[in-house]
Amino acid sequence: MTAVNLLDDDAPRERADASRNRAKVLAAAEELFATRGAKNVTMDDIAKTAGVGRGTLYRRYPDRASIAVALLDSHERALQEELLRGAPPLGPGARPADRLGAFYAAMVDLLDRHIHLALGVEVGHTRFATGAYGFWRAHVRALVAHTEDPDALVDVLLAPLAPEVFRYQREDLGLSADRITATLRALARQVLGPS
Amino acid sequence: MTAVNLLDDDAPRERADASRNRAKVLAAAEELFATRGAKNVTMDDIAKTAGVGRGTLYRRYPDRASIAVALLDSHERALQEELLRGAPPLGPGARPADRLGAFYAAMVDLLDRHIHLALGVEVGHTRFATGAYGFWRAHVRALVAHTEDPDALVDVLLAPLAPEVFRYQREDLGLSADRITATLRALARQVLGPS
DNA sequence: TCCTTAAGTGGACACTGTGTCCACATTAAC
DNA sequence: GTTAATGTGGACACAGTGTCCACTTAAGGA
Missing domain, CATH: 1.10.10.60 (Homeodomain-like)
Incomplete structure (x- = not known):
């Protein structure tokens, strides 16, 4: 891609x-x-x-979704690079809770800038089949590895980042990106402990 | 309906x-x-x-979704009735954290039994337009009313119950309904405090 | 019981979007 | 300049949607 x-x-x-x-x-x-x-x-x-x-x-391009994926690709790669090799708290080095919070903030920013593309990818379950979802999943999975049941928790933590959910909060409810980020940051702290 | x-x-x-x-x-x-x-x-x-x-x-029925909604309706009503007037912890009386946990458990059960219908309703953003979503939202909104930003939090907490997410966890990952329930219960506790 | 009429029925029709196919055009290597 | 492979574009067949309307059926009054 x-x-x-x-x-x-x-x-x-x-x-x-x-x-x-x-x-x-x-x-x-x-x-x-x-x-x-x-x-x-x-x-x-x-x-x-x-x-x-x-x-x-x-x-x-066999369908709309694959075009949207291609367009989103470059932006996603930039973030993926930062997660792997960037400075903390996004990159390695910070505590899991802070890294998860930073990840949430970065994803909200990404969604906010490219929501029309993200919605283009979304043809129902298409989302989970995407390579990108696999990457986010692996990243968050590692951050929550020490919890009770990481494999079940990871998709729960990623669910609020579904483009449709974000669109609903932003457009239908009129929430600001900052409020959403703050809420997700708080969630990260509560789930992974403030330690 | x-x-x-x-x-x-x-x-x-x-x-x-x-x-x-x-x-x-x-x-x-x-x-x-x-x-x-x-x-x-x-x-x-x-x-x-x-x-x-x-x-x-x-x-x-103007489309598939409206048929699925009609079919799901009776089952959802039963749960809604319990939330409003049933015994604790599902109904009124228990602490918010426990009520949210019980709600999660009931919803996972509902999804598990009728996932094919829930997926039928899901035509993207259709979900949020449903009367049922409004009900769940109001219920959970009340349970988290005392938190920092309930209006932003509520949809975050409902996101893991999106039919597509549930289907992915159950079918693609092969997680049991119990594991998902346990994870969501833990989430409820962490977000609303064990108090 | 028959009659009336309004509600309900079902299939034909027009339309929109998808995906495939292949004769033809373009490119780049020799 | 020739050639072979790669790429192009529009015509085509098809699947699903939603509408429309002549006909049928149920139900209540005479």
């Missing part, structure tokens, strides 16, 4: 027209998702807006 | 063939949802299985 596949292995380089079209598709999709909301965008819309045929579009 | 509309007001009684067909539709839908999963059931399937025309089906 990377943007380009440069010089890797002996994989045949991507043709010039192909990568030009990929860029047009992604730009068009980003635009449409942001404007109308992913639910109201058809593959046809994307193809038309990008100035590309249906066949070209389907060649790389 | 009640099953029958008996003698209420001056509303014209439902005709015999109409209520016969409603029963056939609900039975067919229940069966199909349980067998194939709601996602793989079309309105046409339901009409055919019920032995009813499309027009008849659409007259009362």
Whole structure:
């Protein structure tokens, strides 16, 4: 799901027209998702807006969700990098409770900036199948490893970050991102202890 | 969304063939949802299985979700009744932490028995628009009323009960309902204090 | 019992969106 | 400049949705 596949292995380089079209598709999709909301965008819309045929579009992206995933990918990678090798409390070094709190804050920020894409990925259970979910899951799993039942707890702690939940809180209830962050930070403290 | 509309007001009684067909539709839908999963059931399937025309089906139920809601309704009402007027710890009288724990346990039980219906309701954000969600929300809101920011906390606490999350834990991860319940009970204790 | 009428029925129809297929165009290597 | 593989785009078949309306059926009054 990377943007380009440069010089890797002996994989045949991507043709010039192909990568030009990929860029047009992604730009068009980003635009449409942001404007109308992913639910109201058809593959046809994307193809038309990008100035590309249906066949070209389907060649790389079998559905809307995969386009949203591709668009979200770069932003998610940046955060993943920070979690693995960044400075505390996001990166290693801080206490689990603080790292979980920082993770929550970063995810709320990510969601707030790209909620239209996050909702585009969400086609029900699609979310759990995503590679990204697996990453977040592994990260939080490690932070709660010392608790009673980490394998059951981890998805409970990730549940409030579901795009639909976040959208409901932000848009329907009108809560600020800060309030949501504060609440999740408090949750992290209570679950992992203030120690 | 009640099953029958008996003698209420001056509303014209439902005709015999109409209520016969409603029963056939609900039975067919229940069966199909349980067998194939709601996602793989079309309105046409339901009409055919019920032995009813499309027009008849659409007259009362504009989409799959509304049928699932109708089917789930009776079970949810029973729980709602208990929350309002049942014995503690589910009903009034017990401490908030215990009531929230009991609520979690009851909801996990409900989800476990009717997950195919709960997933049928779930068409993304549909969940929050449901009357039922409003009820759960009001209930939990009252239990956490004394905390820092109840309005932000309530949806965070309800998020792990999203049908998709539950399904993932039960089916993809293979967790038992008891483990999930225990984890949520612990969460309730940690958030509302053991006091 | 028959008649009336309003409610209810069911299937045909138009429409929207999906995904596939393949003749043709473009690219890049030789 | 030729060639072979890669990529393109629009036509097509299909599945599911929701609407519409001529017909049927139930239920109450004469």
